[in-house]
Amino acid sequence: xSAVPAELTDDGYTTRQVAGVLNVSDAEVRAFTRIGLVEPxxxxxxxxxxxxxxxxxLRTTKELQDAGLPPRKVKGSLSALQQRLPVGVSLTQVTIVxxxxxxxxxxxxxxxxxxxxxxxxxxxxxxxxxxxxxxVPHPKLVPDGPDTAEEGHVADDWYNLAIDLEDxxxxxxxxxxxxxxxxxxxxxxxxxxLGRLLHQDGDTAGAEREYRAALxxxxxxxxxxxxxxxxxxxxxxxxxxxxxxxxxxxxDADFMAAHFNLxxxxxxxxxxxxxxRHLAEYRRLSGA
Numbered sequence: 001x002s003a004v005p006a007e008l009t010d011d012g013y014t015t016r017q018v019a020g021v022l023n024v025s026d027a028e029v030r031a032f033t034r035i036g037l038v039e040p041x042x043x044x045x046x047x048x049x050x051x052x053x054x055x056x057x058l059r060t061t062k063e064l065q066d067a068g069l070p071p072r073k074v075k076g077s078l079s080a081l082q083q084r085l086p087v088g089v090s091l092t093q094v095t096i097v098x099x100x101x102x103x104x105x106x107x108x109x110x111x112x113x114x115x116x117x118x119x120x121x122x123x124x125x126x127x128x129x130x131x132x133x134x135x136v137p138h139p140k141l142v143p144d145g146p147d148t149a150e151e152g153h154v155a156d157d158w159y160n161l162a163i164d165l166e167d168x169x170x171x172x173x174x175x176x177x178x179x180x181x182x183x184x185x186x187x188x189x190x191x192x193x194l195g196r197l198l199h200q201d202g203d204t205a206g207a208e209r210e211y212r213a214a215l216x217x218x219x220x221x222x223x224x225x226x227x228x229x230x231x232x233x234x235x236x237x238x239x240x241x242x243x244x245x246x247x248x249x250x251x252d253a254d255f256m257a258a259h260f261n262l263x264x265x266x267x268x269x270x271x272x273x274x275x276x277r278h279l280a281e282y283r284r285l286s287g288a
Contacts, residue, residue, distance in 0.1 A: 012041065012049025013169065020168035021055055021161075022062055032058045035075045052176075055161065155184035162193065170197055188217040192224045199231055207231045215247075222251035226258050238265050256285040 013021075019029045033040060033048065038057055040048040050058070057078075064074045162176035177194040180187050195210030211228035214221055229244030242265050248258040259282040266275035 012043065012051065013055060013172070014043075015048050015050075017165075017168045018050050018055055018058065021164040022059055024062065028062075029058065031071075032061050035061060035071055037061060037075060037078055052161070056157070155180040155187050155190070158183065159187060159190045159193075162190070166193075166197070170200075173197060186217045188214045188221060188224070191217065192221065192227065195224070195231070196227060199227065199234075204231045204234045208235070220251040222248045222255050222258075225251060226255060226261075229258070229261060233261075233265075238268065241265060242269075254285055256282055259285065 015026050015029050019026045022029065024032075030048070032038075038050065038054040040050045040054055043049045061074055061078070064078075065071060069077075158176050158180035162173045162180065165173040165176060174194060174197050177190045177197070180190040181194070184190075191210045191214035195207040195214065198204075198210060199207035208228060208231045211224045211231060214224040215228065218224070225244050225248035229241040229248065232238075232241035232244055242262065245258045245262045245265070248255050249262070252258075259278045263275045263278035263282060266272075266278065
C-alpha cells in the first residue's frame with residue numbers, strides 16, 4: 001500500500017462550508033446533523049465544526065434522501081450498518097445503495113441488508129440508479145493491504161471531495177488532492193489540479209513539480225503542459241515555457257491560448273516568422 005501523509009490538521013468545516021460542498025442550504029446541513037449519524041464538535045462560538053468523515057457521511061445521507069428514503073429510515077439503516085461493520089471499518093469504506101425503499105450494502109460478500117445482515121439475491125446487471133458511494137476520508141481508516149482497485153476508488157473519493165472544496169476551502173482542497181495522491185501517485189488529474197492551486201498561491205516551483213508529474217503519467221495532457229508553460233514563464237524561463245507550450249499544441253493542435261502565448265514568446269525572442277505563424281493560428285481559432 002502506498003505511504004500516506006501525516007495526519008491532517010483538521011480544524012473543522014463550518015456549516016456554511018459543508019453546505020457549499022453538498023450544494024444545500026445551511027438549514028439542510030443542520031437538519032442532516034439532527035439525524036444523529038454525525039456528531040460535529042462545537043467551536044469557540046458554539047458553532048458546529050465538521051470533519052472530512054462527517055462531510056462524506058452527510059453526502060451519503062443526502063443522496064439516500066434524494067433517492068426517496070425518509071430521514072427516519074436513512075438513520076435507522078445507517079445506524080444498523082454501523083453496528084454490523086467489523087471493528088476498524090467505517091461507513092465510509094462500504095458502498096451504500098438503494099433497492100426500492102430499502103438501503104442495502106454492496107461489498108465483497110455480495111448485497112446485504114443492514115438491519116438483518118442477510119444476503120440478498122444479486123441478479124446481476126447495472127447497479128441501482130441511486131448508488132451513493134463513499135470512500136475513506138482519513139488514512140487511519142484505510143484497511144491494511146487494500147488491492148489496487150480499492151486504492152483507486154478511495155483516491156477518486158478524495159479527488160472528488162477536493163473538487164467540491166476548491167471554492168469553499170481551497171486550502172483544504174489542496175490537502176484532499178494530496179491525500180488522493182498518497183493513495184494513487186499516478187492520479188494525473190489530481191496532480192494537475194494540485195499544481196493549479198499551488199500556482200494560484202504563488203508557489204510556481206511546486207506547481208511546476210506537479211504539472212511535470214501529471215505529464216509523466218499522461219504525456220498528452222495538453223492542459224497540464226499549458227499550465228506548466230505559464231508556471232515557467234512566471235519563473236522567468238521563457239525558453240522552457242516555449243517548449244511546454246509546444247508540447248501542449250502537440251497534444252491539442254487547436255489549443256488557442258498556447259498559440260497566443262507562443263506567438264508572444266517567439267516575437268520577444270526575435271523569431272518573427274514563428275510568431276506570425278502562431279498568431280495566424282490563434283486568429284483562425286478565435287475568429288478574430
